[in-house]
Amino acid sequence: MSIEQIIVEKLRTLPLEKQQEALDFVEFLQTKTLKKEFSNQEQQPRVSALTLAQKWAGCSGG
Numbered sequence: 001m002s003i004e005q006i007i008v009e010k011l012r013t014l015p016l017e018k019q020q021e022a023l024d025f026v027e028f029l030q031t032k033t034l035k036k037e038f039s040n041q042e043q044q045p046r047v048s049a050l051t052l053a054q055k056w057a058g059c060s061g062g
Contacts, residue, residue: 011022 011019014022
């Protein structure tokens with residue numbers, strides 16, 4: 001049984017109020033993950049469009 005299936009089974013046994021809390025928590029985790037991914041992208045060095053085009057075309061550039 002997958003983790004997803006186990007979560008769904010357990011979630012179905014909870015009262016509606018607790019299901020809403022679980023949904024809120026999942027949405028919190030999604031937001032946290034997206035912020036982390038966005039932060040990691042910002043830390044990567046910037047590459048110019050010219051450099052990318054040169055690499056794509058097989059040019060050495062400069």
